[in-house]
Structures are given as C-alpha cells and as structure tokens.
Amino acid sequence: MVDHPDVRLRVRYQLTCAAGEDPFAKARDIAVEQTVELPEGCFSEHVEELVVGKVEALEERGDARWEVVISYGLVVIGDELPQFLNVLFGNISLKAGVRLTGIELPPALLSTFAGPRFGIDGMRELCGVGERRALLCTALKPVGLSAEQLAELAFRFALGGIDIIKDDHGLANQRPAPFKERVERCQEAVTKANGRTGAASLYFPNATGPISGFEERLEFVRAAGCKGVLLSPLLMGFDSVRYVAALSGLAVLAHPALAGSFFHDDAGIAPEVLLGQIFRLMGSDGVIYPNAGGRFSFTEIVCEAINAKLRERLEPLRRSFPVPAGGIDAGKISKWVERYGVDTIFLVGGSLYAQSDLEKASRELLEKVSRI
Amino acid sequence: MVDHPDVRLRVRYQLTCAAGEDPFAKARDIAVEQTVELPEGCFSEHVEELVVGKVEALEERGDARWEVVISYGLVVIGDELPQFLNVLFGNISLKAGVRLTGIELPPALLSTFAGPRFGIDGMRELCGVGERRALLCTALKPVGLSAEQLAELAFRFALGGIDIIKDDHGLANQRPAPFKERVERCQEAVTKANGRTGAASLYFPNATGPISGFEERLEFVRAAGCKGVLLSPLLMGFDSVRYVAALSGLAVLAHPALAGSFFHDDAGIAPEVLLGQIFRLMGSDGVIYPNAGGRFSFTEIVCEAINAKLRERLEPLRRSFPVPAGGIDAGKISKWVERYGVDTIFLVGGSLYAQSDLEKASRELLEKVSRI
Numbered sequence: 142m143v144d145h146p147d148v149r150l151r152v153r154y155q156l157t158c159a160a161g162e163d164p165f166a167k168a169r170d171i172a173v174e175q176t177v178e179l180p181e182g183c184f185s186e187h188v189e190e191l192v193v194g195k196v197e198a199l200e201e202r203g204d205a206r207w208e209v210v211i212s213y214g215l216v217v218i219g220d221e222l223p224q225f226l227n228v229l230f231g232n233i234s235l236k237a238g239v240r241l242t243g244i245e246l247p248p249a250l251l252s253t254f255a256g257p258r259f260g261i262d263g264m265r266e267l268c269g270v271g272e273r274r275a276l277l278c279t280a281l282k283p284v285g286l287s288a289e290q291l292a293e294l295a296f297r298f299a300l301g302g303i304d305i306i307k308d309d310h311g312l313a314n315q316r317p318a319p320f321k322e323r324v325e326r327c328q329e330a331v332t333k334a335n336g337r338t339g340a341a342s343l344y345f346p347n348a349t350g351p352i353s354g355f356e357e358r359l360e361f362v363r364a365a366g367c368k369g370v371l372l373s374p375l376l377m378g379f380d381s382v383r384y385v386a387a388l389s390g391l392a393v394l395a396h397p398a399l400a401g402s403f404f405h406d407d408a409g410i411a412p413e414v415l416l417g418q419i420f421r422l423m424g425s426d427g428v429i430y431p432n433a434g435g436r437f438s439f440t441e442i443v444c445e446a447i448n449a450k451l452r453e454r455l456e457p458l459r460r461s462f463p464v465p466a467g468g469i470d471a472g473k474i475s476k477w478v479e480r481y482g483v484d485t486i487f488l489v490g491g492s493l494y495a496q497s498d499l500e501k502a503s504r505e506l507l508e509k510v511s512r513i
Numbered sequence: 514m515v516d517h518p519d520v521r522l523r524v525r526y527q528l529t530c531a532a533g534e535d536p537f538a539k540a541r542d543i544a545v546e547q548t549v550e551l552p553e554g555c556f557s558e559h560v561e562e563l564v565v566g567k568v569e570a571l572e573e574r575g576d577a578r579w580e581v582v583i584s585y586g587l588v589v590i591g592d593e594l595p596q597f598l599n600v601l602f603g604n605i606s607l608k609a610g611v612r613l614t615g616i617e618l619p620p621a622l623l624s625t626f627a628g629p630r631f632g633i634d635g636m637r638e639l640c641g642v643g644e645r646r647a648l649l650c651t652a653l654k655p656v657g658l659s660a661e662q663l664a665e666l667a668f669r670f671a672l673g674g675i676d677i678i679k680d681d682h683g684l685a686n687q688r689p690a691p692f693k694e695r696v697e698r699c700q701e702a703v704t705k706a707n708g709r710t711g712a713a714s715l716y717f718p719n720a721t722g723p724i725s726g727f728e729e730r731l732e733f734v735r736a737a738g739c740k741g742v743l744l745s746p747l748l749m750g751f752d753s754v755r756y757v758a759a760l761s762g763l764a765v766l767a768h769p770a771l772a773g774s775f776f777h778d779d780a781g782i783a784p785e786v787l788l789g790q791i792f793r794l795m796g797s798d799g800v801i802y803p804n805a806g807g808r809f810s811f812t813e814i815v816c817e818a819i820n821a822k823l824r825e826r827l828e829p830l831r832r833s834f835p836v837p838a839g840g841i842d843a844g845k846i847s848k849w850v851e852r853y854g855v856d857t858i859f860l861v862g863g864s865l866y867a868q869s870d871l872e873k874a875s876r877e878l879l880e881k882v883s884r885i
Binding site: 174175176177178179180182183184187188191192216217218219220221222223224226227228230231232233234235236237280282283284285286309310311313314315316317349350351352353355373376377378379380381383384387388397398399400401402403404405408409410431436437438467490491494495 | 546547548549550551552554555556559560563564588589590591592593594595596598599600602603604605606607608609652654655656657658681682683685686687688689721722723724725727745748749750751752753755756759760769770771772773774775776777780781782803808809810839862863866867
C-alpha cells in the first residue's frame with residue numbers, strides 16, 4: 142500500500158462528556174489509546190510524529206457533546222483489515238462516551254481493501270437485470286425444514302421471478318438440511334426454474350461458518366453453480382467478506398446479525414459507518430439492514446444514510462446495493478422503491494410466506510417493482 | 514454432537530420494556546426471531562416444536578425490566594460456533610431493550626466447542642510456574658518501533674522474569690516491524706534471556722490478521738518456537754480462537770478490542786457472558802479485560818463476575834485465566850492479587866514502561882506477586 146506520511150485516515154468521533162470531563166483531554170486520549178497505548182512521556186518524539194493520532198478539529202455540539210476529527214498515519218494501519226478496524230474503534234470501544242460517526246477513506250486505503258468485486262453494476266449483470274428496476278431478494282426458511290423442502294421453496298420463488306433467493310442467515314450446518322445437501326438441492330431447483338422462465342434467478346447459500354474448511358466450502362458453492370453467498374461478518378469475522386470478494390469470484394450479501402450491539406446514541410459505531418462504509422469497504426456487494434417501519438428500530442433517516450454511503454461515488458471502489466429487510470410489507474413495496482430508488486435490493490421474506498401461493502406472490506411483487 | 518431433543522440451551526435475557534410494551538410478547542418475539550424468523554402462523558407445528566425457542570420463565574425485576582429465560586433446541590445450533598452466537602444474539606441485537614445476561618451451557622455444547630486447550634493448569638505448565646503464584650504478562654509496544662527495538666524490550670522483560678510477553682494488539686504487519694521479522698527477533702530475544710535466567714518466559718505474538726494465510730502464520734509462529742498467540746476475536750472473528758485452540762497446538766490470549774460496543778445497561782451482552790462464558794467456550798486460555806480503576810470503565814463487581822465465569826468448574830471444559838489489564842499500577846499489584854487470587858494473569862504495561870529500567874521494574878513486580 143501507499144504509505145506516504147502526508148496521507149492520513151481522518152476519523153470523526155462524537156464525544157459525550159461526563160460532568161467535569163475535558164473534551165480536549167478526551168480527544169487526545171483517543172489519539173493515544175488507538176495508537177501507542179502508552180502513558181504520555183513513555184514514547185519518543187519520533188513515535189509521536191509517526192504513530193500517535195492527531196487531533197485535527199474539535200467542536201462543541203451542545204448537550205455535553207463534542208465532535209472531534211482525529212487523523213491516523215497509514216503506517217499504523219498497514220495493509221490488514223482487522224488492524225484497520227482496531228485503529229478505528231478497538232480499545233476505545235471500552236471507554237464511555239465515544240461514538241464513531243464518520244470515516245474519510247483516503248485513496249490508498251481504497252486500493253488496499255479493494256471493496257466489492259461486483260458492486261451494483263456487476264450484481265445487475267449477474268441477475269440479468271440491465272433495466273432500471275429494483276431487484277428482489279427473499280430468504281429460504283425456517284431452520285427445521287429438509288433440504289428438499291427448502292429447495293421446493295427456492296423453486297417457487299424462482300418461478301415467480303425473485304432475483305436473489307438466499308438462505309436464511311440461521312441456516313448453517315444443522316441436521317435437518319446439512320450445508321452440502323442444501324446447496325446442491327437449492328441450486329438445482331433454481332436452475333430448473335430458470336430453465337422454465339428464461340430468467341437468471343440466483344441462489345446465495347449461507348457460507349457463514351468455521352474458518353476451517355472455508356475455502357473448501359466456497360469451492361463447493363462455486364462447483365454447485367452458485368454465483369454468490371450470504372455472510373454474517375460479525376459472526377464470522379469482517380475479513381471473511383474481504384476474503385470472498387478478493388479470492389473466490391463469488392458475490393457477497395452481508396447480513397447484520399450481531400451488529401445491533403454497535404448502535405447507540407452515545408457509544409458504538411453509527412449504522413451508516415458500520416453498514417454503509419465498513420461493510421462496503423470490506424467487499425459486500427449488497428448490505429442487508431433492518432428497514433424503517435419493520436420489526437427493528439432504524440429510522441428512515443438512518444436507512445437513507447446507509448443507502449447514501451453504500452452508493453457514494455468513491456473511485457475505484459465499486460458501489461454496493463442497499464438491501465433493506467426485516468419486515469418489508471409486499472403490499473407497500475412501491476412506496477419503498479419510490480423512496481429509496483431503483484438501485485436497491487428489497488429483501489421480502491415473511492410477507493411472501495404469509496401468502497399461500499409463493500409463486501404468485503413473488504410474481505405480483507416483481508410486477509410491482511417493474512412498473513416503477 | 515449430541516442432538517437429543519430434551520437437551521436444550523437455556524439463555525437469560527434482560528428485557529427493558531417501553532411504555533405499553535408487553536413483556537410476554539417481547540419474550541415470545543425473541544424466541545421466534547432467533548429461530549424461525551417468520552410471522553406467527555407461517556410455520557408448522559412440527560417446526561414450532563423442534564425449532565422455535567421456548568419461553569421457560571419470565572419475572573418482573575422492577576424499573577420496567579423483566580428477566581426471561583428462553584431455551585433453544587440444539588438442532589437449531591448444529592455444531593458451528595458462528596451459528597451458536599447467532600442463536601444467542603444475532604438478530605435481536607438489532608432490537609431495543611434486549612440484553613443477553615446468562616447462558617447455561619449443556620454438556621453437549623461443551624464437547625462440541627471444546628474450549629481452552631491449555632487452561633489455567635496447562636498455562637502454568639507452559640510458563641514453568643507450578644507454584645501457587647499469580648502470573649505476570651506485559652505488552653511490547655508501541656507500533657512504530659523496529660523489530661529489533663521490540664526484541665530488545667522483550668529481552669529486558671524476560672530478564673526481569675515476566676511470564677508472558679505479548680505483542681501489543683495493535684502490532685499487526687506494519688512496515689516498521691513486519692510480522693515475520695518481529696516474531697523471529699522477539700522469540701530469539703526471549704529464548705536468550707531464558708538461557709540466562711533459567712526461567713521459561715513466553716513470547717506470544719499477535720496473530721490477528723487476514724483469514725488468508727492464517728494457517729501459515731500459525732505454522733510460522735510455531736516454527737519460531739512460540740507456545741501461544743494473542744488474538745482479538747472481535748477483529749478477526751470468534752472462530753479464529755476456536756481454530757487455534759482446536760488445531761494449532763498453540764495457547765491463546767484473547768484481547769477485547771472492539772468488545773466494548775457490546776456493554777450497555779439495557780442492550781448488548783453482559784461482560785461476564787461475552788468475556789467470561791463465550792470467550793472461554795471458544796477456546797481462550799486467558800482473557801484480557803479492562804480492570805476496574807484503570808483507563809476503562811468496568812466496576813470491580815463486573816471484573817469479579819468475569820473471573821468467576823472464566824474459572825467456574827464446568828467439566829470437561831478447562832478453566833481460563835482472567836487477565837485484568839488496562840492501567841494496572843505496578844505499585845498496587847499486591848492489592849489486586851489479594852482481591853482476585855493467584856489464578857490470575859496480571860497484564861501490566863504502561864506502569865512498567867514509566868520506569869527507566871524495565872528489567873529492574875519487572876523483577877520488583879515479580880517479587881511482589883511471589884510474596885503473596
């Protein structure tokens with residue numbers, strides 16, 4: 142990577158100060174904690190200059206809150222994703238009143254971490270949807286069904302024209318539908334349906350699992366004819382997405398399982414940073430998030446912020462698809478397409494399952510998004 | 514794994530109800546969300562019986578808080594660590610007012626995930642400290658020093674008798690001290706010091722990094738003569754620890770970088786569950802956590818709870834060392850040994866660095882813990 146001393150990673154944090162707490166000291170503490178992690182006076186001037194973060198700006202925001210910008214030299218990060226995350230928020234996650242609210246990604250980091258392999262344009266090509274319409278995704282579930290039963294669901298969804306049929310993120314390697322059997326059956330079913338419809342519906346199995354055997358698992362998925370996988374980065378590790386994007390030729394839909402732990406007003410990482418910036422940088426072609434108005438608690442403003450970060454022009458990083466989910470009502474899909482635009486994959490699950498004829502329900506959903 | 518229908522994983526959550534929110538409905542929602550993730554009525558009785566979590570108990574705790582126990586059939590978990598974490602807290606991390614506060618681990622899961630390879634007894638053997646004294650650990654830092662400079666520090670610490678000398682968790686593969694050069698130099702330095710002292714100080718390099726090359730990295734560490742590694746599970750993935758414990762023959766010290774995002778009063782995962790139960794189950798021989806009274810915000814009660822979970826008798830799972838850290842004052846070490854007991858590894862960093870003679874400072878610290 143380009144490790145020029147003038148190129149720095151600029152990171153924005155929101156500080157919430159306790160009574161009597163000095164925001165300047167709190168800002169300097171972050172700059173030290175995230176880099177040298179030593180008491181003042183225990184490191185040389187050379188290390189101060191080369192390594193310690195620099196407080197670039199500090200502004201009061203009211204309500205005991207301050208916004209600070211700290212810049213880090215790229216030499217501290219090196220070329221590995223885990224250490225990048227560590228510099229952003231590793232130790233200070235353990236301190237009160239610090240929230241990561243923004244990252245300015247310098248070009249050197251964009252080429253180091255490379256991002257999505259397919260992105261919005263590549264995913265449209267994979268799905269054979271050149272036209273300007275939103276894409277549709279659904280999930281195979283629940284755990285407890287056999288591979289054959291899941292494959293039958295996949296077949297119905299594909300006949301109905303759903304673009305991406307993914308495993309539920311809770312389908313791992315359980316007894317009722319072991320991974321390999323499930324992947325083969327479901328892909329066969331989708332291929333068969335594509336033969337009838339002439340469309341190119343895709344099946345994305347959940348490849349989240351142990352590190353041991355990951356490469357073989359991806360090889361198996363590819364050999365079965367799948368073009369992409371579902372991964373839960375918080376369950377398996379952020380680097381698992383980078384690994385797939387960089388090395389496997391497969392597309393990645395990233396799932397936010399466990400990520401909710403990061404979302405707090407005065408702590409953690411802002412959703413648009415974690416799901417919009419970090420998930421994209423590590424290589425997600427699409428990022429699933431809980432849509433406003435569904436079963437979870439994001440507001441529409443947060444959802445729009447995630448969408449904006451995923452689609453932001455940031456050459457040479459490809460743009461990622463937002464994948465709102467978590468209780469999207471098939472009956473209200475038109476409203477959401479108008480709100481979020483066509484460069485969106487809508488993940489509709491329960492609302493299709495609640496209808497008796499999955500094929501018909503899927504087709505009606507497709508017609509709705511195609512009309513907009 | 515034993516997948517007997519009567520054996521279930523029992524999990525405790527604290528619910529914080531918003532005005533008008535029904536705790537019974539909230540409890541049932543967790544049981545459904547974490548398993549079938551479908552609207553009521555969209556799954557069969559067979560799936561309800563086999564898969565859906567069961568609300569076993571629900572008690573009011575005052576202040577709009579309730580404690581619920583939900584049990585999950587092991588068939589939902591299978592035999593993979595990421596899915597175990599997903600069942601515990603995957604999707605519901607994204608819902609407001611749910612906090613994971615306890616796990617009752619059934620024997621079947623203890624044999625599936627196996628836990629630490631060395632544990633407290635094995636680590637004592639590795640360090641050659643059979644006597645009943647607390648162990649000492651320190652960290653090589655900061656980023657920015659050359660491999661040679663870090664090795665010189667390691668040499669001084671080992672001469673002074675520190676049991677485990679680990680890399681700072683921010684030492685990855687940066688230019689000033691690339692991974693391989695650092696590992697070889699530091700291990701050489703510690704071996705040389707051991708030759709003089711007759712002790713068996715250990716050097717644990719930070720093996721946190723990309724998934725690609727992980728196996729080779731561990732092989733390199735072993736070939737260099739190291740007996741263990743440092744890993745940050747939240748940066749690299751929980752399964753990285755299990756992988757090392759199960760397959761590499763190396764011991765693991767786990768670092769809590771990024772883990773602070775989980776610790777909130779009404780959300781996230783209780784520290785003793787994440788650091789005490791989950792970090793142990795996945796295979797950490799020692800778990801580093803921010804001690805009370807240091808730079809971070811844990812109370813002593815929380816620290817004692819973590820200690821208790823790490824050391825709890827739970828055959829055949831080995832017991833893990835608590836490794837309190839984050840600003841332990843060398844001058845107050847006796848107090849902490851008396852408080853936490855000898856089955857503790859004390860990680861003292863800055864407070865040694867603040868003294869000019871590292872060897873002497875280390876020796877004095879060792880004398881203090883040996884007297885207790």
